[in-house]
Amino acid sequence: MLSTKPALQLVTIGYSERKGAEYDQPFYWAINESSDATFYLHSMKRRGENLGLEYRYVLDESSKGTLMFDFLNDKEVDDGTPDSTENWGYEDDDVLRPNSNRYWFRMKHDQSMPFDISLKLDIDIVSDQDYLHEFKGGYTGFDKTDKYFNETFDRDLDEYDDPVRLNRLNLSRSWSSYSLNAEARWYDDVITRRQGDTDTTLQKLPFIEFNASKQRLLNTSSYFDLDSEYTYFFRKDGTKGHRVDVHPRLYLPIRYKNYFTFEPSFGVRETAWRINEDEDTSTENDWKLHRELYDIALDLSTELFHIYHINGKDIDKIRHSIRPQIVYDYIPDDPDLSLYPNFEEEIDRVKKKNLVTYSIINTFTSKSKKHTVERDKYQKIKYNEPNYIYREFCRFKLEQSYDINEAKEGNPENWANKEEKRPFSPIYGELELAPGNYFSMQADAKWCLYEKNFLSHNVAANISDKRGDKIFVEHRYIKNSSKSIYTDFLLKISDRLSTYSSYERNIYDRKTMKSSFGFLYNAQCWSIELGYTHEEDDRKYTFMIHLHGLGGFGSSIEGYHM
Template identity: 45%
Template sequence: MPFFLIIFSFLGIGCPAARAADLTDHLSGDAKVPWQISADTVEYDAANTTYHARGNVVIEKQKTRLVADRVAFNRQAMTASATGNVVMTVDNDVLTGNQIDLDMNHETGVLHDGSIFFNKTHFYIRGQCIEKTGKDTYRAERASVTSCDGDRPDWVITGRQVKVTVEGYGSANHALFKVRQVPVLYTPYILFPVKTKRQSGLLMPEMGYSDRKGVFWDQPIFWAINDSSDATVYVNPMEERGTKVGLEYRYALSDLSFGTIMADGLKDRRTDDGTEETERWAYDDDTYSRPNTDRYWLRAKIDQELPAGFSAYLDLDIVSDQDYLDDFKGGRSGYHRTLDYFESVFDRDLDTLEDNTRTNKLNINQTWSHYVFNADLLWNDNVVKRRWAEEDDTLQQLPVVMFNGLKQEVLDSGLYWDIDSEYTYFYREDGERGHRTDIHPRAYLPLRWNNFLSIEPSVGWRQTTWVMDRRTDDDLSRTSTREIYDFELDLSTEISKIMASPFGIADRIRHSIKPEVVYAYIPEQDQSDLPYFTSSDRIEEANRITYSLTNTFTARMARPAPPSSSPSPGADEPATAPPPSPTLPPQDAETVPSPETVPAFNYHRFCRFYLEQSYNIAAARENEREVLSDIYGELEIDLGRYLSVDADAEYDTYDTRFSAHNVEIRLKDNRGDQLSVEHRYKTRVNKSICGTLSVVLTDRLTVRGEYERNLMEEKDIVQGVGFLYQAQCWGMDVFFADEDGDLSVSVLINLMGVGNIGK
């Protein structure tokens, strides 16, 4: 009959908790909590110091439960054996078999004709004999491993001998990879990851083929240096080009101090010397050859917290030649993935793929309540001029120091002021060099008429001084000054109406209309003898009126009630959070506010429509034909994850046509179907369209496509189509692409619990 033994511990009276570990520390727990045992009968063999439990044996302690027909425990040897329909569960991990033998002193054991399921990695080991050889290591004979459920898994790796380290790697001798019990691949030896935590070792490779690279293999090697930094080394042999080697180093010291440094390069077998024999390796829109074989790309972004509230931001982008980014825009370390990573982690991008001038910048910043300080070192690396031009007149700014005062009131007078000030040293290897100091204070007098019309006149006084180190015209003075004033008058008002919402998700919609008229005046001044470095060295005459209209729609939605308090760590949760990943800046934990401080509603601006045009009074006085500027408009629609529209356009009222427009539309439904279309146009400069489409055919199969075309040159840039199949324990991503004449096919197989294979 069932009974409970409260004082008697199944794993030995007085045995330390550290010695009570089972196959994966399963039989661990609080030493003060007793084991509870129920069985039909329990007998004690004093001669052999062995307890025997028989019939419906159930042994439980905290999260551990062992069920068997018979259990024998030797108190002196600290060994236990369970036989007959053995099922052991700890948390959600499950061991099943005919027999299990445990050695608590050495934390080892043997499972016969059974299987182990690791819930965290959703991983199964099955075998005739599964031996626990250490705290987290296993060896199995005539075994198989898989992450698929069921007796006939979709895929399985079998081997004469399989070794597995939890949160490490597995290996198999004479391994056979099977798909639905059909042998697909044999190898004398295989190594595969079995982990969920970041750990040093080999990552799954990417494989593929393209016309420009041939067959390639990209093997990443990951190094978990410590809790706050890691690195990845890439070895990428390519049939046509040679072997590209790369390094990516990441660190995160605090919320405000983190960075990533990437570098890769190769000794390229293929060059472009301008002859017909090498034109295959050139690009149609590139007028310069590329005879060099030593090729590289160094890029980095670093955010660093400094003393006294200062911050530093570093951007590096140095490339060997004008074709490198085009040649290696794909892959793990290519341009596209690098750009996506920098935008998501640092919220800063790279220069475009086609830009031959790469920006390198160091910024030191400090922001106070009314003032902002910035100091920049800006180096523009013109790849073409650096390599081919006899003279390099690329403009550098070393340094740029800016100190700006934000708009603020003078005592309580009702008068406001702000100031922009800047010092820059402009450097060129060839051409003019010199210093420029610019100070631009401004005074404002904001007024209000009948609480309806806002009136704000303002006047600014700009003083600029140049001191030149070198001028191309020796007849011009090396010291120049400019003083010029400007005047503005800003008139605006805003009317709004709150109405009932036709959408069930919102209860109210606020529509606001803001008309605004701005008059700007800058007197004409001869500046032809002044140095010229940037557009601010020439301030054009202005005598114009700019009028605009802004329509804004904002929805009000009821806010869900917050939880009453933050949950405390329970038995299934760690008491402290794991250290932040070094690939991303750590974030502060979100504090749950009390119900009294939470607003009752959420507000979402779902539509904004803006129109603007200028009337040039100075041009009208000169009887010029075009006194009206193009009508400029912006449209933003954001309906959450279902629809978003981002558009801007310029309309020429004299030629009655659009001179430029850009439209991007993104659609998504509840099934996960997605469509993104973008059209760009600028007269005689650019006309292109691109789009991506993803359609969910079934819960497992998704078809996707990608297309981009240069409509001006009537040339396809990218054409691609593929599908993604996702089963319970594996997935396959197949994609065919023709990108700028480079045909490629990629196949990515994801085995859950093992990783990615291919591409």
């Protein structure tokens, strides 16, 4: 039985230039067997006391929730004076933060409803655009909150530097081939709300969709699927309106022996809008529009394969599969495209398409024996029939498209490049490699035929061993935009003592973003961690003692801005 006695948890003590001396004390209370709470006192000499509450509850096997609230009466503000902006503002935005009352309320709730309906509630309201920058780490900071919500509810938060926060109430019901989803979405634009400017943030009140997955049409050889939705778009200032979009598709798959598969499909799309541009919601000034579109897709593919008999100790066979594919997509030009309202680009601005995409995928799959051994009643060893394990250890894909509309276009203003006609898309390549349990690699790249150069390339590799040593390396590149490298390293010096290091550098801007190293000592019931982290404008020394199953306490000294 869960104890309901309140308990102090282990404390964190630290220092930073922005906050001064810090003392962070959680206070845990197990209210009953299905709910508990944690109270937080985060005292900062330069900023004041940040008071926090976290309440968790479980109603039944599929119904649970967590709400969190923090409040700080900040001693410092960013009111535009040189000292306040330099010391208490952030460089990635030019918006002031004159408020001293600061808070963050977030909540997620899952509820099982009658008739197999699921309810989900997400709330994320923050006082200002700088709060999640300021409190990204710590017990109640953004990083730990986001990780907790992801692990517990399988839903994350918007990024910490995003001033538009999503709040929603969702009702859903799923069947074997159909799904119904109804949702109210409210996007809270923190900057607009605080400054009282004209608010054109688009809300969906409500958004309802009914979809059918690809399935056989009655007893015929044809298949169909369906995407449909209704949305009422609301904004405090600007155009509001209703939209209905229905998009069924019919598939006619044809398979010629074992040589190839040809699947033509035909879709029709009906979209209707009812728009109101006035401040009031009367229907006198409403205007209505509708659009009918069709689209065609032709999908031709085949598969060639060969089986290699290895008969090795671990691998019995390897199957090499080659799958070439050609897909043709066509959507006619809509001369009235600019007349329709533009709430969402994807649906309201369906552009013409006349595209051929060709690709080839190579996959390698191993078949390994796994013998099981047992003893009979006389304790003699008995070998059972082997089980087989299949593992796709290599996948390599190449893909390119040819835009027929671009090839026919004579007006440079309509070319994607504006200066040169480029009907051929960049060649895209993708590689996934995992030959064993201790090595894996992912890579992708785009090569431009016209520039004869890479537009982007990314590669990441993970290497480990039986002892627990690990190294991760990632390199990312986008032409004329970014180039970076990241490494993460863990070395087991002994069964109990490990050392770790990480390094991240923005090669494009010639800046080291983050470097760190440290030591970790693990005992049976406790562990000690000693580390150093140097970020772009900060240094941090950490000493932490973890009591396994209870938590941790320690000290943190953060250096001055460089």
